[in-house]
Amino acid sequence: MEQTVEIQNKAAGVSRFIIVLTTVTAAIMELLDTTIVNVALNQMAGSLGATIEDIAWVITSYAIANVIIIPMTGFLGEYFGRKNYYLGSMILFGIASYLCGNSGSLWELVLWRFVQGIGGGALLSTSQAILFDAFPGKERGMASGLFGMGIVLGPTLGPTLGGYIVDNYTWGDIFFINVPICIVATILTIMYIPKKADEGKHRDKIKIDYLGILLLMIGIGALQYVLEKGESKDWFQSKEIAIVSLLALVGIVGFISRELNTDHPVVNLKVFANRNFAFSSIFVLVSGFGLFTSVFVYPVLVQRINGFTPYETGLSLLFPTLTILPLFPILGRRMSAGASPIPFVVSGIIIFAAFGFYSGTATTDMGRWDFYSMQLMRGLGTVLLQLPLINASVAGLKPNEFGAGISLTNMIRQLGGAFGIALANNYVAQQYAQHRADLVANYVPSNPLFTERFNAIKMSFLSRTGDAVQATAQAYRQLELLLDRQSYYLAYLDTFRIISIFFICVLPLVVLLRTKKKSAAEAAAAAKAAAESH
Template sequence: MAAKTGLAKYVIVLTTVTAAIMELLDTTIVNVALNQMAGSLGATIEDIAWVITSYAIANVIIIPMTGFLGEYFGRKTYYLTSMVIFGVASYFCGASHGLWELVFWRFIQGIGGGALLSTSQSILFDAFEPKDRGIASGLFGMGIVLGPTLGPVLGGYILDKYDWSQIFYVNIPICLLATLLTVLFIERKEGEGERKDEIKIDYLGIGLLTVGIGSLQFVLEKGESEDWFESRMIVTISLMAIVGLVGFVWRELTTDHPAVNLGVFKYRIFAISTMFTLVAGLGLFTSSFVYPVLVQRVNGFTPYEAGASLIAPTLAAVFLFPIIGKRMSSGAPPLPYMFAGICVFIFFGFYSGTATPDMGRWDFFPMQICRTIGISLLQLPLINQAVAGLKPKEYPAGIALSNMIRQLGGAFGIALANNFATNRAAQHRSDLMANMSPDNPLFTERVTGMANNMIAKTGDIFNATSMAYKQLDLAVSRQAYYLAYLDTFRLIGIFFICILPFLYFLRTPKKSAEEAAEMAKATAESH
């Protein structure tokens, strides 16, 4: 497929980046709507979490198979079909009247959305000349960051103005426009979809992947709410994950026609890069998850205020990614950017750990701009570095696996953050309660003062003391969670500290501008 020029090029950029943003945005947009969904559908908060879990499970199952499915059906056909599935499922999600009906359609939506990420990336690369494909990487990386971050913003706005169903309906006009633009402007590659008779479907490998990855994602998403391995269900599904993943690896490494080419892990650079991709996904998704929870639970932000406070710092990515992409196209080595990105993210983790409960929207701006800069410096060079040692024909498998690992990193990070914050909140509450003793004159003075305030406001002398104790208990819980979320930000920083020394093993010979362009050309041709 020849590189595009003029209007066609920019239409393809708009179509593919929007599709990638839409897919990733739907991983986080429902987070702020769970309470409203639960009330509308008559479900508990624990059960409504399946709306998130089902989408994530479908995503991680389908993403590593996108290379195979695109080759089997033809890339354009597969892309169009996935977009239609995503749009149709979005309609039925919004029209659902019961919890499990909504969960089912969210799973179907995840199946359609999983293809939009890797396939959008390959189509976007094809639209650029070799010397400009670093810019294409920059534009795609921008979508990776904007999607999860803008989810809570859009979700909060929709909830303030409309019903929760509009969160899903908003996808429909975007899907219709993207489908039309795909039909008109994205061309089929020569021979695309014409090798069906030559391609054997690895049904066993696909089945083992579905069981293994699906079970692993389930454990990560539901483990905390089910008390982890104290639950027989979690133990059983964990065993299914182990059997499925071990069987999948064995099958894909021994069959002549694997659904997912795991042979790319034999390359040192790719194998080590996946560790950085995992932690980068953890940092991106976990920070997007913890921050809105912190400012709503402790600082009193509304869902929309929490999301809106992310808009200004996130826009920095709009400018940074194309600049870094252009530098990559010029042959700039990725490791200095990765080193800088990791260091900035470490600083973000510990800087965010100094937040206070009385901070307003703009007080968080310096912290969030650090997050955006860190992710911008890390993501794009990591995308390029991950495929640097692969052969051109292995790029689709490498890109799909990298995208899957990023999603798993996010799922692992959110599960870890939930569990870690809950445990740390209990510990902080215990520590704070140790000072709440009648023998402590400061505590007694505080209770007396609060009781007197209650009497002055309500005139209720008999219940003033008990109301003071309840108010103090709420303040202790709020402070405990506040300290726990700050600990979680520091934990994110610690993860990045742990991977920093492994940059040494990612060293590759410096490429000239011509060599970088040739690698980008081979990348695009492999798609």
């Protein structure tokens, strides 16, 4: 308690403002990098000679690294000292960002994105703890509001900023912009962010579960590989997929067994014994699946099919999110006042399910503002799900379990996103093949609509070239491109609908959630735990 007061006294006036600026900027930067690459996937794929399916590893490697590091930030901060760990992560994030921008191959980029995710996970988790320590208890609501706005702005600004950079410069510059920010933030951290009095002094007493960490990395990494490559390698008909699947099973089962039986787990899985937490985790997983998958599929759809530039894509995401941004602090105050999260969770699920079906009606000629209402629904569903789900997750936990519970909640959300992107890639490939086969059946001379379209295209080319043979070949090529475009278009719409089906399937489980009104002391403990493990 005395340490916190001391930190708050040191963080008065200008110093407090700089701490707010540094921590919120670091969190925005980390979250921005989860989405900034989404609008550059086509350019990256073309530059690196990769398919859209393979280039998705640029996103999933970052998400997997976040999944691994987020639940470990608590003991890593305690082991190295929170300020030292924060500084090291900032420097690692900056170096990895520079190397991402200079990558010359897909797998080199994937490697450095993974390293960037390791550094970025700490920026998000530790920033909020530092920010909360700079404010006394009665002012932490304001600190939470500031940080919450940053959490919403980060993913929103990513596609817009990324789109502007890609349209005017090169895709590597979306990573280079992190470097000067990291340098300034590092200097400000050294100068203005104070250390706790006992930082790093108990290192000898801390035991790190190295085996648990190794099993977590093997299990999640192998499972992600199976999800990414299973479709292209014909699933278990491939010996490689069978072996990696076995490795994933051994890693995950071994990790669970290890964490439940060691005295010093890297992730406290025993909180799953709480029924409310266990069922809440299902909703968190699905919310992560819906959030990350929709933000992944949408930019590819509108750029490939509707002809949006990356910058236009970013703007089409930015304005709807800015519209619902004021709801975040309002919802935060309602949660702080003890409101039940269940009505908000139910509303969020229904709105997100409606968003998926509504997006499944998109047409190829829609412009930027035509997507506004769809993206507004996505943003509203996200706001109504994220903070209430954290509250629902910890509702039945003891105060000393809040940290582990919230840490696992964040990990599960990221895991849902990583799995969602991989599953979306496989589903798009599967549906593309199905729709292409269905459409090809209509590409026959006996179909009068096909003949009419073919002759119109052929005559158009013939009027320009005067060569009937060349015009015929060009007409077939044009129809092939149209067939390809239409098949992908239908596959993307199917993916939005499958997101809705996931939300509809989990909706009945809401009746199994239970919440109780927290006391003032429990609410304060939960807020503190959220700060230290977000």
